[in-house]
Amino acid sequence: MAAKLSLSFVFSLILCFSSSSSSHDGIDTYIVHVQGSHKPSLFTSHSHWHNSLLRSLPSSPHPPTLLYSYSRALHAFSARLTPSQTSTLLLHPSVISLTPDQAREIHTTHTPAFLGFSDNNSPLWTNSNYGEDVIIAVLDTGIWPEHPSFSDSGLDPVPSTWRGACETAPDFPPSSCNRKLIGARAFYKGYLTHRNGSTRSEESRSPRDTAGHGTHTASTAAGSVVFNASLYQYARGVARGMASKARIAAYKICWTGGCYDSDILAAMDQAVTDGVHVISLSVGAKGFAPQYHKDSIAIGAFGAMRHGIVVSCSAGNFGPGPQTATNIAPWILTVGASTVDREFTANAIVGDGRVFTGTSLYAGEPLRDSQIPLVYSGECGSRLCYPGKLNSSLVEGKIVLCDRGGNARVEKGSAVKIAGGAGMILANTAESGEELTADSHLLPATMVGAKAGDQIREYIKHSISPTATITFLGTLISPTPPSPRVAAFSSRGPNHITPVILKPDVIAPGVNILAGWTGMIGPTDLDIDPRRVEFNIISGTSMSCPHVSGLAALLRKAHPEWSPAVIKSALVTTAYDRENSGEPIEDLATGGSSNSFVHGGGHVDPNKALDPGLVYDVEARDYVAFLCAVGYEFPGILVFLQDPSLYDACERSKLRTGGDFNYPSFSVVFGSGVDVVRYRRVVRNVGSDVDVVYEVGVEAPGNVEIDVSPRKLVFGKESRELEYEVTFKSGVIGSVPGLEFGSITWTDGEHVVKSPVAVQWSQGSVQSF
Numbered sequence: 001m002a003a004k005l006s007l008s009f010v011f012s013l014i015l016c017f018s019s020s021s022s023s024h025d026g027i028d029t030y031i032v033h034v035q036g037s038h039k040p041s042l043f044t045s046h047s048h049w050h051n052s053l054l055r056s057l058p059s060s061p062h063p064p065t066l067l068y069s070y071s072r073a074l075h076a077f078s079a080r081l082t083p084s085q086t087s088t089l090l091l092h093p094s095v096i097s098l099t100p101d102q103a104r105e106i107h108t109t110h111t112p113a114f115l116g117f118s119d120n121n122s123p124l125w126t127n128s129n130y131g132e133d134v135i136i137a138v139l140d141t142g143i144w145p146e147h148p149s150f151s152d153s154g155l156d157p158v159p160s161t162w163r164g165a166c167e168t169a170p171d172f173p174p175s176s177c178n179r180k181l182i183g184a185r186a187f188y189k190g191y192l193t194h195r196n197g198s199t200r201s202e203e204s205r206s207p208r209d210t211a212g213h214g215t216h217t218a219s220t221a222a223g224s225v226v227f228n229a230s231l232y233q234y235a236r237g238v239a240r241g242m243a244s245k246a247r248i249a250a251y252k253i254c255w256t257g258g259c260y261d262s263d264i265l266a267a268m269d270q271a272v273t274d275g276v277h278v279i280s281l282s283v284g285a286k287g288f289a290p291q292y293h294k295d296s297i298a299i300g301a302f303g304a305m306r307h308g309i310v311v312s313c314s315a316g317n318f319g320p321g322p323q324t325a326t327n328i329a330p331w332i333l334t335v336g337a338s339t340v341d342r343e344f345t346a347n348a349i350v351g352d353g354r355v356f357t358g359t360s361l362y363a364g365e366p367l368r369d370s371q372i373p374l375v376y377s378g379e380c381g382s383r384l385c386y387p388g389k390l391n392s393s394l395v396e397g398k399i400v401l402c403d404r405g406g407n408a409r410v411e412k413g414s415a416v417k418i419a420g421g422a423g424m425i426l427a428n429t430a431e432s433g434e435e436l437t438a439d440s441h442l443l444p445a446t447m448v449g450a451k452a453g454d455q456i457r458e459y460i461k462h463s464i465s466p467t468a469t470i471t472f473l474g475t476l477i478s479p480t481p482p483s484p485r486v487a488a489f490s491s492r493g494p495n496h497i498t499p500v501i502l503k504p505d506v507i508a509p510g511v512n513i514l515a516g517w518t519g520m521i522g523p524t525d526l527d528i529d530p531r532r533v534e535f536n537i538i539s540g541t542s543m544s545c546p547h548v549s550g551l552a553a554l555l556r557k558a559h560p561e562w563s564p565a566v567i568k569s570a571l572v573t574t575a576y577d578r579e580n581s582g583e584p585i586e587d588l589a590t591g592g593s594s595n596s597f598v599h600g601g602g603h604v605d606p607n608k609a610l611d612p613g614l615v616y617d618v619e620a621r622d623y624v625a626f627l628c629a630v631g632y633e634f635p636g637i638l639v640f641l642q643d644p645s646l647y648d649a650c651e652r653s654k655l656r657t658g659g660d661f662n663y664p665s666f667s668v669v670f671g672s673g674v675d676v677v678r679y680r681r682v683v684r685n686v687g688s689d690v691d692v693v694y695e696v697g698v699e700a701p702g703n704v705e706i707d708v709s710p711r712k713l714v715f716g717k718e719s720r721e722l723e724y725e726v727t728f729k730s731g732v733i734g735s736v737p738g739l740e741f742g743s744i745t746w747t748d749g750e751h752v753v754k755s756p757v758a759v760q761w762s763q764g765s766v767q768s769f
């Protein structure tokens, strides 16, 4: 099935002229992918060669400028080029493709206990010594080095394998780095070219985090233990990263104008050189994920994976629509966001006595308890409460109900405050459903779900003098509402690039997460917010990704021989899909059950992942074979073949289709006459017993018959790896159903190795079996 590939192919070259941003005289920044193996030996380094390629271009009033030369995670360089220079480069036999530099965006603690790290004896913590000496690269907005989460007290000297650096600057002295924060670098050459050479005044061209996001994600992944941490009175307790003894290397790639591919690739390339073990990247494409060979994060992650590095990424906050997940390449660990069992409850009580439960992190003077006049923003000039759009004479001294959407939630409260309002009830609309996000509002405010919002709007409409008040109940850890539940914003599958790869892989805490913050801006991130806090509570798949990055570090330490694919497999097959109430995990966007296109294998279960029983492994050449099997051709696939040992991966592949790829989950696509598909899998026994028998259990989706062969796997000393085949038959007659879900579970009585099964039908699949 795999197309026969050889390097004698004539390269038909690709150039994507999409979204060119700040071009003057047509000059733009490009990533130029080259065949590393073509480097003539007279050049001592790839950057010499890249420079010479640029110098060989015809002379021009605009000589090309090289920004970065990449040689570890990928073979490429980035440069400022005129249109005629790009055309000339494309004719060069060593140039594979040119892609315009593009901006990505950031996907914006009690969680250890929720994850099952209930005490210091938790198996994964003790078996990994809290991830000691594992190095996590956090590619983000930089880091606030003075934060107590980056204290190195009790840590051993920096691991001898570390080859990175602490880049200093006036606002980032050498003392910024220590045994916890072992490296810090800033990448802005790409960003600068899009800003005409100047950063914004509030930004620092150093690794210092002036935005907060990078400090939050780094402390979530690997922050040291901090007692009595809180945001004002909220979430007080012990804050700690998932791998509290892992080391952090901060790579600042995101700036106020976004995170540019050229800078992201430079950081990934450097992280490989520096010797990191895990890359945590809470950044992704805006909108739909690009094709893998045009997606710089996918390309850089491939190179990192080839060096044994786990790349853990956020799925994005573009839910709840289908196919919204980004960072969906099979070699990436893709993480969605869910809730935990902690609430910051603030009730809205309306004049007729009804109480609507909401959430808030407001920390100032409370409202006086008596009822206050209540108005709807839609009657006061701005349904979404845009700043400057509310009529002061209508909102003065009143509580304003604002609709969610359009602008930042805290900005709505600020708009109400500036217009003279006394408080705000922020109400979801159908789009955001029942998902609640706690914010540290600048005025007394709470946020309620869509159902409560509708009832309060009705109440206002039908009352002669509507009133309300808000009462703040603080932090409640409680089994109600049940958790985890998937956030409405969490991006979802199906995977629109390779539908046979189920995405996201797992979900992890991403709603109302307490972690470290920058000293540069307030908790609301608004210029008008003068407050400064040590910890902040924010939400996003940006927050769930570093949880899993930290878990990957722990697993890596506990099982140094595990590949990135095995670590992913362990997390996916041990994840759970039930809330703490016993019910299926709810999707907060719909109020109904979530599914595998929303939560992948389910919520991570770290202590179970330590001992998964069986694992699904793959290596770099298997991914190449997969790309061929799903139809990737030259030249696109060349960007992944940096290593000549991968050149024959497609020819020698045993994959019949992309579905045979040894992924720990199943995504089945029926359609256009295809109503039977067969997927092959190979499992390796990594349990403590060499001789063990696993039996299969099948939960078949509706309209689908599943047959597993063999149904019993007998492992022994000589047979640690065994193969099985699954036949999926569509039983659909007539109209095509939506999506269906099930699972395939292997168990030896002790381990439960569960793979989710997701099935979709494309039009035209109407035969019965």
Ligand SMILES: *[C@@H]1O[C@H](CO)[C@@H](O)[C@H](O)[C@H]1NC(C)=O
Binding pocket: 022, 024, 194, 195, 196
């Ligand atoms: C850069 O300069 C160009 C041309 O003067 C201008 O159109 C563009 O807005 C500038 N970009 C930024 C980010 O200042």
Ligand SMILES: *[C@@H]1O[C@H](CO)[C@@H](O)[C@H](O)[C@H]1NC(C)=O
Binding pocket: 228
């Ligand atoms: C925790 O910090 C707060 C101030 O943020 C302080 O009032 C309180 O005494 C501290 N508690 C402990 C046990 O240190």
Ligand SMILES: *[C@@H]1O[C@H](CO)[C@@H](O)[C@H](O)[C@H]1NC(C)=O
Binding pocket: 391, 392, 393, 394
């Ligand atoms: C604001 O509301 C008052 C009272 O209804 C009205 O007289 C005034 O015209 C409104 N102002 C604007 C700018 O709409």
